[in-house]
Amino acid sequence: MYAQMVKTGVDKLQSLDEMSARERAFQERIDADKRIEPKDWMPDSYRKTLIRQISQHAHSEIVGMLPEGNWITRAPTLKRKAILMAKVQDEGGHGLYLYSAAETLGITRDQMFEALHSGRAKYSSIFNYPALTWADIGTIGWLVDGAAIMNQVPLQRCSYGPYARAMVRVCKEESFHQRQGYDSLLALSRGTDEQKRMAQDALNRWWWPSLMMFGPPDGESVHSAQSMRWKIKLFSNDELRQRFIDLSVPQAEVLGLKIPDKDLKWNDERGHYDFGEIDWSELYEVVKGNGPCNRERLSERIRAWNEGSWVRDAALAHAEKNIHRASANN
Amino acid sequence: MELDKKLNQPLAEYLKHLGDNTLILAQRLSEWCGHGPVLEEDLAITNVALDLIGQTRLWLGLAADIDDTGGDADSLAYQRDVLDFRNALLVELPNGDFATTAARQFLFDHWQLLALAELSRSSLQPLADIAAKSHKEVRYHTDRSDQWVRILGDGTPVSRERFETALNALWSYTGELFEVKQGDQALIDAGIITDMSLLHRQWRDDITSVLDQASLATPPDEYMQRGGRDGMHSEHLGYLLAEMQFLQRAYPGAEW
Numbered sequence: 001m002y003a004q005m006v007k008t009g010v011d012k013l014q015s016l017d018e019m020s021a022r023e024r025a026f027q028e029r030i031d032a033d034k035r036i037e038p039k040d041w042m043p044d045s046y047r048k049t050l051i052r053q054i055s056q057h058a059h060s061e062i063v064g065m066l067p068e069g070n071w072i073t074r075a076p077t078l079k080r081k082a083i084l085m086a087k088v089q090d091e092g093g094h095g096l097y098l099y100s101a102a103e104t105l106g107i108t109r110d111q112m113f114e115a116l117h118s119g120r121a122k123y124s125s126i127f128n129y130p131a132l133t134w135a136d137i138g139t140i141g142w143l144v145d146g147a148a149i150m151n152q153v154p155l156q157r158c159s160y161g162p163y164a165r166a167m168v169r170v171c172k173e174e175s176f177h178q179r180q181g182y183d184s185l186l187a188l189s190r191g192t193d194e195q196k197r198m199a200q201d202a203l204n205r206w207w208w209p210s211l212m213m214f215g216p217p218d219g220e221s222v223h224s225a226q227s228m229r230w231k232i233k234l235f236s237n238d239e240l241r242q243r244f245i246d247l248s249v250p251q252a253e254v255l256g257l258k259i260p261d262k263d264l265k266w267n268d269e270r271g272h273y274d275f276g277e278i279d280w281s282e283l284y285e286v287v288k289g290n291g292p293c294n295r296e297r298l299s300e301r302i303r304a305w306n307e308g309s310w311v312r313d314a315a316l317a318h319a320e321k322n323i324h325r326a327s328a329n330n
Numbered sequence: 331m332e333l334d335k336k337l338n339q340p341l342a343e344y345l346k347h348l349g350d351n352t353l354i355l356a357q358r359l360s361e362w363c364g365h366g367p368v369l370e371e372d373l374a375i376t377n378v379a380l381d382l383i384g385q386t387r388l389w390l391g392l393a394a395d396i397d398d399t400g401g402d403a404d405s406l407a408y409q410r411d412v413l414d415f416r417n418a419l420l421v422e423l424p425n426g427d428f429a430t431t432a433a434r435q436f437l438f439d440h441w442q443l444l445a446l447a448e449l450s451r452s453s454l455q456p457l458a459d460i461a462a463k464s465h466k467e468v469r470y471h472t473d474r475s476d477q478w479v480r481i482l483g484d485g486t487p488v489s490r491e492r493f494e495t496a497l498n499a500l501w502s503y504t505g506e507l508f509e510v511k512q513g514d515q516a517l518i519d520a521g522i523i524t525d526m527s528l529l530h531r532q533w534r535d536d537i538t539s540v541l542d543q544a545s546l547a548t549p550p551d552e553y554m555q556r557g558g559r560d561g562m563h564s565e566h567l568g569y570l571l572a573e574m575q576f577l578q579r580a581y582p583g584a585e586w
Contacts, residue, residue, distance in 0.1 A: 069364040076577035076586035308367025314485025
């Protein structure tokens with residue numbers, strides 16, 4: 001769930017009758033579960049919403065490399081180091097597929113970066129929390145990748161072809177990451193008291209922000225309704241959140257960890273876990289830029305981008321010279 | 331082949347040299363993760379680092395077997411101090427700018443490529459196997475490094491100047507890679523390792539042919555820094571180890 005609260009630019013849902021012939025044909029195609037491909041006609045608002053959603057997703061992958069990347073140099077064994085490197089590299093790869101998917105909608109990667117760096121484009125709020133101990137790395141794999149999978153598995157069937165296909169590959173890797181994260185927590189949970197403390201502390205800090213990754217309750221949101229009609233969102237935020245909680249509780253039990261929610265209990269009637277109130281004001285503050293690491297994450301991205309500009313200039317100049325040389329030789 | 335017991339100690343030292351080179355360079359490269367100049371390059375640098383960590387596990391694993399003190403690759407990586415590390419000084423130097431990282435990688439890759447090709451013919455089969463496996467990976471690393479030399483040398487006046495500065499600054503750290511230490515001779519005589527000094531000319535020719543393509547000059551061999559294989563390191567290595575070994579030092583004996 002790397003895209004949260006994506007606006008659609010519409011203020012009310014249109015009925016089929018209110019649509020133009022082209023819009024109606026487009027909606028009927030989606031209703032019939034046919035894929036939309038880059039060269040097909042699409043409403044401008046569909047295109048813009050997808051650009052917002054996919055680029056937000058891509059930015060989340062790239063910014064998400066930072067909290068985990070900062071533990072690569074401190075990973076406790078060579079094996080854990082290799083696993084973490086491969087994982088962070090996968091996240092960068094996901095960013096690449098997603099930027100490419102978004103480019104099929106008529107925007108360039110540089111434009112998307114510019115939107116990220118200027119603060120216009122968002123990335124998932126979760127990456128604005130710090131990774132303080134080694135247990136955070138396992139917990140991010142278990143919960144954050146776990147929450148992402150909840151959302152991304154259905155997106156493999158979303159209406160936009162390039163996005164759906166990118167998700168197929170992303171999901172395979174994410175579920176691997178989740179298992180690796182869980183495995184690393186399992187080692188801590190079987191370890192020393194200090195390691196157990198580390199694992200519990202990480203769960204305490206990451207649990208609520210992970211639930212917030214699904215976004216606020218959709219309620220009457222016209223954007224959610226429109227996205228669902230376009231089939232670029234397939235389940236409501238609350239449905240996915242509930243599914244995530246139901247899966248995570250028994251996993252925490254196996255780890256011998258306590259989920260930091262005194263209201264969490266199984267509800268036989270609903271067939272789901274009941275859980276406590278989520279502090280949505282925290283999510284809004286983080287999205288506004290007031291999370292513990294917002295400034296750091298963004299400034300780190302901007303610094304890397306600016307420091308790399310002479311390298312990109314050189315690569316471009318070299319490629320252009322090669323073209324001239326090739327044409328001069330012909 | 332049955333290894334003469336007298337060769338254990340020099341062989342373990344030599345394997346630590348190979349494994350420490352890859353470990354420390356991987357550690358440096360992984361500092362780039364998330365900070366590359368362009369996403370593709372971010373992935374490529376991490377990929378090289380990942381290959382080098384894989385090689386480290388093999389080299390240090392074999393070193394630990396031969397040391398026969400009950401240790402393993404992890405205990406060698408995480409529980410030795412500066413004086414016992416055997417890597418060349420070149421790989422522990424800070425990353426600097428992208429040109430410095432690219433130049434260091436270019437110089438190291440070409441050394442590693444030659445060394446591994448020779449070591450893959452070692453009379454000691456486990457060593458030959460690791461070298462052959464690693465050689466396949468290093469061929470890709472070298473291609474990528476050569477490509478960056480051409481890009482930075484040919485690209486813009488800024489990139490050319492940065493690369494030349496980096497190359498000249500790093501050159502004095504290359505001589506050490508071709509040193510033959512006292513313990514090496516018996517290993518060379520037994521056909522276990524190669525006389526690295528014999529590869530120096532080939533290495534300079536290889537480097538020069540790539541630099542030529544970007545019309546860059548090969549720096550002259552002047553004073554060469556040395557000491558890495560004797561545990562005489564730069565001040566930088568201590569900080570690198572403090573970061574890398576933090577968890578193992580803070581929680582001794584814990585399993586991860």
